Structures are given as C-alpha cells and as structure tokens.
Amino acid sequence: MVSSVRARAALAAALAMAAVLATGGLWLFTLTRANLLDNTTGRTELAARKVAAQLDTRTLPPGGRLPAPESGVDLVLVRDAAGRTVATSGGPQDVPGLTALRPAPGQDSRATVLPPAHPGAERRTAVVVTTPGPPGAHDPHAPYAVYAMTVLSDVDDATRATALGLLAGAPPLIAFSAALAWWVTGHALRPVTAIRTELAAVTASELDRRVPDPGGADEIARLARTVNDTLDRLERSDARQRQFTADASHELRNPLAAVRARLEIALAREHPDRESVAAALADTERLQRIAADLLLLARLDGGPAPRPAEPVDLALLAAEDAARRSAPRVPLRLEARAPVPAHGDPARLERALANLVDNALRHARTGVLVRAAAEDGWAVLEVTDDGPGIPEADRDRVFERFVRLDADRGRASGGTGLGLAIAREIARAHGGDVRALPAPGGGARLRLRIPGRG
Secondary structure, three states: OOOOHHHHHHHHHHHHHHHHHHHHHHHHHHHHHHHHHHHHHHHHHHHHHHHHHHHHOOOOOHHHEOOOOOOOOOEEEEEOOOOOEEEEOOOOOOOOOOOOOOOOOOOOEEEEEEOOOOOOOOOEEEEEEEEEOOOOOOOOOOEEEEEEEEEOHHHHHHHHHHHHHHHHHHHHHHHHHHHHHHHHHHHHHHHHHHHHHHHHOOOOOOOOOOOOOOOOOOHHHHHHHHHHHHHHHHHHHHHHHHHHHHHHHHHHHHHHHHHHHHHHHHHHOOOOOHHHHHHHHHHHHHHHHHHHHHHHHHHHHHOOOOOOOOEEEHHHHHHHHHHHOOOOOOOEEEEOOOOOEEEOOHHHHHHHHHHHHHHHHHHOOOOEEEEEEEEOOEEEEEEEEOOOOOOHHHOOHHHOOOOOOOHHHHHHOOOOOOHHHHHHHHHHHOOOEEEEEEOOOOOEEEEEEEEEOO
16 A cells, blocks of 8 residues: 555556556557558559559550559559459469459449458558440450559558557656656655654644744645644643643632631630631632632633523523622612523523623722623623723733732632633633723723624
8 A cells, every 4th residue: 555645646647647648559559550551542542543544545555464553552453344364563363352352332442451361471451443344345334343452561560660669658658757746746745744843843842843834825835834823822822721720829829828827726726716717718618719710711611612502681691690699899780671682501601791790899989880782783791880990901911810900909809810711711602702891981891792693
C-alpha cells in the first residue's frame, strides 16, 4: 500500500500517462495504418483504371506485355471473361483468391487485402476494375477484369515502426511523468514538512511557537494560517486557564486560612464563643459559593452549548427574580411592558439575571432598575444601578474571572468575582453577549441580549 502523498501522486501520474499513451497510441496506430492503406489502395486502383482505359481505347501494347506500373504498384494483369490472362506487367502467375474478386452489383471496381498465400508471404492489396471487352473479342459484352496488386510491405513496415516507436517511447514518458509528479509534489509539500516539524515541537510549555507561513493564497498557506490561528487560541486559552487557576487558588486560600484560624481560636478556648463559629460558618459558605461558581464555569467552558428548544419569557424570569428578593438592600424596580419570548435554558438564564442583579444591588446607592424588552429581533435584559459606575477602560475587563474593581468591598459583601463572568458565558452559550454601558445620570448599565423568538 502506497502511504506517501508523493508516491501516490507519482503513481497516479504514471497511470494517467500510461492511459493517455495507450489510448493515443492505439488511435495513432489505427489512423496511420488506415491512411497508408487508403493511399496504397488509391494508387493501385489508379494503375488498374489506366490499363482499363487503354483496353477501352484499344491502345494496349501488342503481345499482351504491359509496362511496369508506376507509384510502387507491383503487378497489373488483364483477364477475359473466361479467366484467361490476356495482358500482364509481370510473368504469368496464379494469385490465390484473385479470380473470386468481383465488384459488387452496380459497381465497376472493388478493393481488398489478400491474405498471405503461404506462411512467411507478404500481404497484398488488390483492386479489380471491370470493363467491356475490346472490339473483336469473342463476346464483346462479356466484361474483362483488370487486376492491380501492391505488396503491403511498406505499409506494414511503417505501422510496425510506429508501434515500436510508441512502445519504446512509452516507458521513458511514463517514468518522466512520475518523476515530474514526484518533484512537483515534493516541492509543493515542502512547506507541509516544515509545518509538521514545527508543530511537533509545540509543547504545553512552548505554546508560543508558530509554524512557518509560506505566503501566497494556496491551500498550504491557508493551512499554515489556520494552524497558527489555532495555536493562538490555544495559547490564549492556556493563559486564561493558568490565570484562572492562580486566581482560584488565591481566592480559596484566604477563606481557608480564615476558617482555619477561627477554628483554631475556638478550639484553644475552653468554651468556644458563637461569634467565632458563626464567622467560620460564613467563610465556609463563601467557599461553597466559590466552588459552585467554579464548577458552573467549568461546565460552561467544556460542555456543549445548550439546545435552544425550550421557550423562555425573559420578562417572566425578571418578575420571578424580583419576587424572590423579599428585602433587597435598595429598592428594586421592574420594567416589562410585554412578554419577551426567547429560546434557551431557563435555569441558566435565571442564573445570569440573578448575577447581574446581585452585582447591581451591591453597588447601587438608592435603587436598581431591571428592564426586559424585545428589540430588533433580540431579547434584552438590562440591569441599571446608580452606583459609582464602571470606568470605560474597565468595561470589558469587568467580565473577566475574579476581577473586582473594588476588591475589598467585593469580598466584604460576599461576592466571588465570578458572577459577571458566568453571566457572559451563559449569554454567549445562547448566541448572545453581555455588555457594560454607561447609565444616564451615572451608574452602570449591564445589558444582556440573546436571539429572540418571533
């Protein structure tokens, strides 16, 4: 089995050339042989008709001796109706099959190729032309037959030379086409070898390596650029993963240390106070929230996108979320004039909305507004607060994991730094996104949108 691309290309080229040579050679051999045979038959018939014309005009040489014919014709002879030879250009000889050669009804001539008279003899083309007997013949109305024959040695030699030439030229041409395909394929695949070599050297610790770009716009150049784009994404993903791991370790280290310290203090006392145990419990609950958020992010990163098969009303989700918050820190208002239909996972969309509202409640001064609306084919949820707002330079960074613009305040209020990142991943999994926008009169406005359902 041929496994190399170069070898397969060379084999295909050789087979293609062999097929072309076989077809073309057979066509050339047949055409050459037919053309030579037609020319020889035409010359032979011309010689026969010249003698027939002499017979008609009574200008045959006396004694029945015809001159040697021209144009390579070997023999011309005239026979009467009884089959007797009355004139010939050669010696009196009996040619097998000549007597049976007769024109078809309504025609005065016929041409054929006579088989060899014996093994080793040459083939001949024979032409018979009939003509009325000359005046004074025993039966002037009985036709005479003029026979002309040409040995086909020249035709056979020419066709044999053509066949030998084709057979002799085929192997070098096939070998040349295979070698050319081998060279061209090797030259074309040389960048692939460089790409494979460089790609094999890429490791987890050397994701910054890139395969060489051969330039141009062919398939190999596009392959190299696609590979480099993939390596770019892998490097960014690896960097995010490393940063995520470092941030997660940092975020978990502080509550764990606090829980350990509080428990050690409680154990050191003869009668542990409830305040230390309650603080340890609060830190444990924070650890649980961080672990749950990390698990959800891991599922969003590695799992398939949700199938948008279940109808969802974002206005109803917003109303249910507001109803569950019995005593928010600041007033929470809902603005939804009509249902906002969409498709998606209700539980995840509910979680995304809850994270946006939780974030707004932590930063709002006097109130939070949740708005649900359908706009230009999108289902939109907007959460607006009148807090300090988000600086323009941080409007993208705020959705990164473990990012807090006010770290101390975020930790004190129980935030994990993952809420907005989770909301963005959920929106993206539904074909949408979350953006941070400036709010009229100050504050922050977080806008989640996913494709609506008409």
